[in-house]
Amino acid sequence: METGSSQARERKHWWLTNRKMLDKYLREARSLLATQESSGAAAALGLLDAALAISPRMEAALELKARSLLFLHRFREVADMLHHYIPSCRASSSAATGEDSSTSLSSGSIGSAAELRERTKLLPSGDEDERSYRCFSITDLKRKVVAGLYRGCDAEGQWRYLALGQACYHLGLLDDAMVLLQTGRRLATAAFRRESVSLSDDMFTFSATIRPLAVANGGAGGSASAAPPAPNSPLSEAETAAHLLSHIKLLLRRLAAATSALDACLPNEAARHFSKILEGRRGTPHAFAANCLIRRAAAYCITGRVADAIADCNRALALEPTSIPALRARADLLESVRCLPDCLRDLDHLKLLYDAILRDRKLPGPPWRPSHTQVRYREIPASLQALTARISAIRQRVAAGDGYDVDYHKLIGVRRGCSRSELERAYLLLSLRHKPDKSGSFVDRLEYDDEHRDVEAVRDQARMSALILYRMLQKGFSSIMTAIVDEEAAEKQRAMEVKAKAAAAAAAAAAVALPEKQLPVPPPSVYQGVFCRDLATVGSMLSRALPVKYEALSC
Known part of the structure; x- marks a missing residue:
């Protein structure tokens, strides 16, 4: 008996000591x-880790x-x-284990039915005054049951x-973030509604509840409106959640409109x-932005804007270097x-990712990653086999000189056969867009x-990716412009x-x-009026093939 009592005292002392340490850690963490x-938050995180090492399931910690x-x-x-x-993580895990995925989101916070029955207090204890039963009604009993069910679980x-x-929003899980924020808002609204209903109509604890509420609102002489709001009041947190939820809904509406237009x-x-x-x-979460870049690349590819599509894939790979859809x-x-x-380089990278997935027998990263919704593990072996055949075929084309x-x-x-103006206009737009x-x-947005x-x-x-694409565009512009100049020179020569x-x-x-009569006749060169007595001179003149008027000659 003495040994049992000493052990009980030691357990009680240990529990009281740890409780004091936990309270101390929580007070210091709240003050930090x-x-x-940032330094205060990091120090508070260390204190909270120490508190959770003592009590891993402490809700406040x-x-x-x-x-x-x-x-x-x-x-x-x-x-x-x-x-x-x-x-999404709950649905995937329940689908993998064969369990039903229709479990409510709030079931984890509410607890089992036994705990709910323990939390529910339909009637006061017997030592209270029996005059509290005088206003008994079914409506009040129903409200009391609902208020008792959820009084402790909402705060937890x-x-x-x-x-x-908020974390899922920044991780790119916008659908999950919307569901979680809406659930949190519904829980807060329901808790406030139940609290207000119980305060106004519940006759069992009306007098016991009004007094602490009045003290909390301002004491005997103060008022609720005169008290300044706390810096970290739930209202500011609710406003932040409301603004974030509206932004998430806007992004999802635009994504749905873009997907519908693409379909x-x-x-x-x-x-x-x-x-x-x-x-x-x-700003947009970078994981969600990478997914949108890949889809916009598909839209650009349909319209024939190959350079814009490659640029979007480059941006997506800069954000997520192991993105399988972007590499594809x-x-x-x-x-x-x-x-x-360059195509072979991307395919080799993709093959390495497939080999790593099959070696580890799981997709890279945690199960809640957004890319897991686009890549299925069971499809990896068939994709790897098709990828290997594709790589070998492309290598044969490169060896044949077609690369x-x-x-x-x-x-x-x-x-x-485009003109010079068409080429210059297209190249100017691409060079300005992908400089x-x-x-x-x-990246800054x-x-x-x-x-x-x-x-x-x-x-x-x-x-670096944009520089490679820009050089390809420059080389293409020079090649096409050379062909156009040669064609213009040949056309000019032919003209x-x-x-x-x-x-x-x-x-x-x-x-x-x-x-023939209209042909011009050149005027003859005639020596007219030549008079000479020298026979030698006359003979030399006659030897020339010139028309001479002989009647002017005499001895």
């Missing part, structure tokens, strides 16, 4: 987060840790910590949806909607213009999921020859048409 500084990670822009860690609440689970919704064979309209998403005033799209575009060496005959007309977007100095401007992301590396990769032949033919025809 109130400073709104989990909430403060999630808010600290959000403040530090470490959204991936928030998603890893609360990934069971992501709707509401922060999860708001924090995870309806209206690529120009689809490209316009994608451009609105990428060039908006507010750029390889197809390069093969369409017969730029086979350097680039179709520059298709790359620049001009017809064969390497301006290739990294899109995006939002990244990690504050330690090397933005300069992304900008350098985009600039001169035709003109000379026409002039000669016209002169010959005019000469035949004139009568």
